Amino acid sequence: MRKLLAILFVFTFLLASFPAPQAHAAGGEDQILRIGLYYGSNALSEAKLQNVTGYGSGYMLGTMNSFDEFIPYGYLSEVYLSMVYGDTYHVLDPNPYLNYAEAAQAAQSYDGGFVRYAEGYFYVLIGTYSSSAAAGDAAGNYGPEFTSCSCHSNTISVKNTQTGEILFQFRSNSQKLAIMPVFPNGTWTSDDGSRRAITWHKANQYRGIFEYSLTGTLVNTVNIVSMNDYIKGVIPYEMSNSWPLEALKAQAICARTYAIANLGKHAADGFDLCASTCCQAYRGAGSANARTDSAVDETAGMYITYDGEPIDAVYCSSNGGATENCENVWNEPLGYLRAVRDDFEQYVNTGYSEWEYTITLSEITAILRERGNDITGSIVHAYAEYTDAGNIARLHFIDSAGNEITYRGESCRTLFNTENSSIRIYSQRYIFEDAANPRITSNAQITNIAASGSASSSSSADAASAYVLTADGTFSASGLYGTSVPILSASGVEEAVGFYTTSGSGIFTPGTGSGSLSADDLPVPTTSSGTFIISGSGWGHNLGMSQYGARAMAEQGYSAQDIIHYYYTDVSIEYAY
Numbered sequence: 001m002r003k004l005l006a007i008l009f010v011f012t013f014l015l016a017s018f019p020a021p022q023a024h025a026a027g028g029e030d031q032i033l034r035i036g037l038y039y040g041s042n043a044l045s046e047a048k049l050q051n052v053t054g055y056g057s058g059y060m061l062g063t064m065n066s067f068d069e070f071i072p073y074g075y076l077s078e079v080y081l082s083m084v085y086g087d088t089y090h091v092l093d094p095n096p097y098l099n100y101a102e103a104a105q106a107a108q109s110y111d112g113g114f115v116r117y118a119e120g121y122f123y124v125l126i127g128t129y130s131s132s133a134a135a136g137d138a139a140g141n142y143g144p145e146f147t148s149c150s151c152h153s154n155t156i157s158v159k160n161t162q163t164g165e166i167l168f169q170f171r172s173n174s175q176k177l178a179i180m181p182v183f184p185n186g187t188w189t190s191d192d193g194s195r196r197a198i199t200w201h202k203a204n205q206y207r208g209i210f211e212y213s214l215t216g217t218l219v220n221t222v223n224i225v226s227m228n229d230y231i232k233g234v235i236p237y238e239m240s241n242s243w244p245l246e247a248l249k250a251q252a253i254c255a256r257t258y259a260i261a262n263l264g265k266h267a268a269d270g271f272d273l274c275a276s277t278c279c280q281a282y283r284g285a286g287s288a289n290a291r292t293d294s295a296v297d298e299t300a301g302m303y304i305t306y307d308g309e310p311i312d313a314v315y316c317s318s319n320g321g322a323t324e325n326c327e328n329v330w331n332e333p334l335g336y337l338r339a340v341r342d343d344f345e346q347y348v349n350t351g352y353s354e355w356e357y358t359i360t361l362s363e364i365t366a367i368l369r370e371r372g373n374d375i376t377g378s379i380v381h382a383y384a385e386y387t388d389a390g391n392i393a394r395l396h397f398i399d400s401a402g403n404e405i406t407y408r409g410e411s412c413r414t415l416f417n418t419e420n421s422s423i424r425i426y427s428q429r430y431i432f433e434d435a436a437n438p439r440i441t442s443n444a445q446i447t448n449i450a451a452s453g454s455a456s457s458s459s460s461a462d463a464a465s466a467y468v469l470t471a472d473g474t475f476s477a478s479g480l481y482g483t484s485v486p487i488l489s490a491s492g493v494e495e496a497v498g499f500y501t502t503s504g505s506g507i508f509t510p511g512t513g514s515g516s517l518s519a520d521d522l523p524v525p526t527t528s529s530g531t532f533i534i535s536g537s538g539w540g541h542n543l544g545m546s547q548y549g550a551r552a553m554a555e556q557g558y559s560a561q562d563i564i565h566y567y568y569t570d571v572s573i574e575y576a577y
Contacts, residue, residue, distance in 0.1 A: 033226070035223045061076065078167065083212050087151055094146070110124070117170050128166060179209065233283060234280050235288070252299045314337070321342055323339055323542050350537075352426050356534065363421070381525075447516045
């Protein structure tokens with residue numbers, strides 16, 4: 001007779017004392033989050049788990065209750081598990097058991113016996129058969145009360161990945177299967193407390209609990225973690241784990257704030273947030289290191305508010321020189337997402353500091369038709385409008401009959417990125433100009449915004465002779481920055497147009513927007529040559545914090561709080577525990 005599933009968790013006092021995660025105040029580090037890993041159309045035909053060597057020795061089976069507490073059934077010592085849709089037949093002992101331990105003990109009496117949970121009760125099933133008739137014939141070998149049993153449409157089978165042996169089945173219309181990685185002591189941590197359970201899933205490592213449900217025959221996978229573990233699983237995938245600590249801390253504060261403000265974004269899917277950049281990139285513990293973990297721990301409970309409420313702390317990889325007012329990208333104006341001139345990104349390699357394409361009216365016509373637009377003849381004219389920050393605001397296209405098609409806001413960033421086009425627009429910060437008669441040649445020509453806050457000045461300071469203190473030492477202001485020097489103003493507000501000298505006595509303040517063009521005053525061209533230049537910089541939607549800008553600021557000695565206040569307007573940083 002084969003060994004039953006694994007070592008049975010039969011000591012009831014261990015079940016009673018098993019630690020369950022508790023829900024805490026919004027934003028607290030122990031708050032429980034559900035993160036959708038694979039679901040809906042991306043659900044899996046087989047969801048696999050494997051204990052990370054030295055960080056777990058098996059799994060606890062159970063469910064989650066309405067208080068986000070894990071309710072354990074029993075323990076499996078297997079370190080390789082696969083969750084699949086149950087579509088086979090078995091022999092059923094129809095006598096229910098009140099707990100897993102009793103059913104598992106009874107299952108030991110049968111070769112091929114295992115436990116099924118079904119709507120509040122535990123049953124013993126035996127064998128695997130391809131048809132109801134075959135299972136029915138086999139049932140006669142066990143006694144008159146034994147019957148054939150199918151898996152039903154809502155059954156999840158837990159198998160040993162290596163052998164294919166069924167270890168457990170779960171069937172419920174109202175509950176979801178939860179599986180928690182544990183050590184042999186039945187807890188999150190090793191006996192000496194030095195290690196926490198971690199699990200491999202789809203080449204990534206995760207802490208916390210895995211919850212499963214079905215979409216048809218596919219398995220949805222949700223990771224249930226504390227806020228602290230979630231943020232630790234975001235930071236190294238949104239920023240390099242080698243970046244300066246203060247940049248990572250700013251990212252941690254933004255990520256935590258975003259999570260708080262967007263809890264339940266995917267409630268219709270059965271979880272809070274997804275693991276993709278639709279929400280925030282989350283891949284667990286694999287790339288975390290001491291630096292990224294410290295960034296989370298040192299900002300524990302910190303989040304950003306505006307008028308006392310958590311902000312939607314969106315951020316982008318790089319803005320190319322200026323962020324944007326929210327209403328110029330999305331629809332709703334938000335007081336904390338205002339356009340900010342960014343003179344920091346130029347001091348780091350963002351990877352997208354310059355990109356350029358040429359495009360013809362015939363190519364534009366094809367793209368617009370691919371986008372579903374009705375066009376009479378072809379597009380014969382096109383031009384752009386810009387915001388005061390120098391970012392794209394609108395694209396106008398006129399066809400042969402004089403009909404106009406207009407794209408606004410974020411759609412200007414995505415318009416040209418079609419399957420049949422080689423053009424890839426990466427940010428809102430680009431120009432769209434007639435190649436023969438450009439009105440502007442750079443977004444920087446429209447700079448009618450300052451850095452976050454208002455420029456200030458005290459005694460005069462000569463940029464050619466003054467020095468500034470950065471994280472790497474003292475440098476000549478003119479050599480490091482030219483005439484635009486980013487630094488912190490006396491009021492504590494970040495300024496991209498002034499700096500403290502190392503003596504602290506002077507602030508250099510060159511003119512802001514001096515000689516720049518007005519976005520509203522750019523003339524509307526009446527004709528076009530037929531060829532256009534698309535030239536830009538940055539990656540993302542140009543709202544909120546620039547991740548590369550945060551890196552540059554941190555390298556120059558700024559704190560995480562400085563970074564937050566630079567990119568988000570009129571905000572406060574508060575604490576939740």
